Amino acid sequence: MAIKFLHNDENIKGDAQIILSLGKNLLLKGPTGSGKTRLAEDLTGELGKNMYSINCSVDVDIESLLGFKTIEYNEGRQEITFIDGPVIRAMKEGAMLYIDEINMAKPEVLPILNAALDYRRTITNPLTGDTIVADEGFNVIAAINVGYVGTMPMNEALLNRFNVIEIGYVSKESLREVLNSQSIQKDASLIESITDFHEDLVTMTEQGQISQEASSVRSLIDLADLSTKMPIGRACYRAIIDKLDSEQEKKAILNAAELQFGM
Ligand SMILES: Nc1ncnc2c1ncn2[C@@H]1O[C@H](COP(=O)(O)OP(=O)(O)O)[C@@H](O)[C@H]1O
Ligand SMILES: [Mg+2]
Incomplete structure (x- = not known):
């Protein structure tokens, strides 16, 4: 396909x-x-x-x-x-x-x-x-x-x-579709959490707390893929958090991830 x-x-x-x-x-x-x-x-x-x-x-x-x-x-x-x-x-x-x-x-x-x-x-x-x-x-x-x-x-x-x-941010529904078709992650409830996490990232971007790259669809596909082989927390670091330089941005994203994934 x-x-x-x-x-x-x-x-x-x-x-x-x-x-x-x-x-x-x-x-x-x-x-x-x-x-x-x-x-x-x-x-x-x-x-x-x-x-x-x-x-x-x-x-x-x-x-x-x-x-x-x-x-x-x-x-x-x-x-x-x-x-x-x-x-x-x-x-x-x-x-x-x-x-x-x-x-x-x-x-x-x-x-x-x-x-x-x-x-x-x-x-x-x-x-x-x-x-x-x-x-x-x-x-x-x-x-x-x-x-x-x-x-x-x-x-x-x-x-x-x-x-x-x-090209602006994709909606939750579109991201769900992207993940369903492009990620090897098949756990529907985890995919749902990832799309919620994406919404949080978009909100933080709009408030100027984090830069736009942090909510890239590419990173979210990576996050979903990695989470099939490692805990979601570590996957967050590898796919999103550690790509950033600013300690403040990293912290903001970590907080959102902890809330979303209960890590
Ligand atoms: N809106 C979208 N619909 C489908 N796939 C997307 C979308 N946005 C990103 N992707 C996927 O994310 C990855 C990065 O997309 P890409 O087109 O290379 O981004 P860009 O060229 O804007 O940097 C690709 O694997 C692509 O399939
Ligand atoms: Mg490109």
Whole structure:
């Protein structure tokens, strides 16, 4: 069974589908672990497309976007050929281009994509001099993590080329569904406690007591999985508490966990 993006706010997926169907670029904004990559994969799968991904938090340069030259031997003769990178492949194939953590890219790199991202849907490859016009099916989804220290604002000209969807916290019901489909934990009452715990985390986040990452869906799946093999208390440390640096946040979460799980 394919893993689906689940969210109580149905406009998230619905509007994402509309934006893509109009051939427009989509920017997903949300804390780490909120399901941005899951949603992008889901949407791409539904469109029956391939997805080419770029992660801008690692060193992204022109070559990692557009490709590189290499020497090939053809019937004993040396030939210089160009191996297309993810952007050019996605454009030529009419596939999905997924640009993860787009706000983390070095400022000088992404402007090369500007013409590919606006109505021109074109790129001139400075490494070959070729001009590539995107196939009709070419779509772009980008993602940015919000909410933690070190988050950088996105370049204005780039932001302007996107339509934005924010992914907020999942409701208790959606989280229950996510855990039921993605965790190996099958104990219904423990899953219920974990979803209650998540509600407490969300409340604490909204009150500014803890940072947004603490209530990431990814961490809650980890918590549910670990709790099949170790006591829930220790699982809380491994999946959530010890990821944080602030003693105050750790304490607040520990208190909530003790109340919820009676540890
Ligand atoms: N709303 C959601 N619906 C389904 N799965 C989710 C959701 N949010 C998070 N997940 C799951 O949590 C994990 C992290 O999600 P991911 O999409 O990688 O987060 P992000 O890209 O926002 O950091 C994945 O295993 C994903 O399946
Ligand atoms: Mg991701």
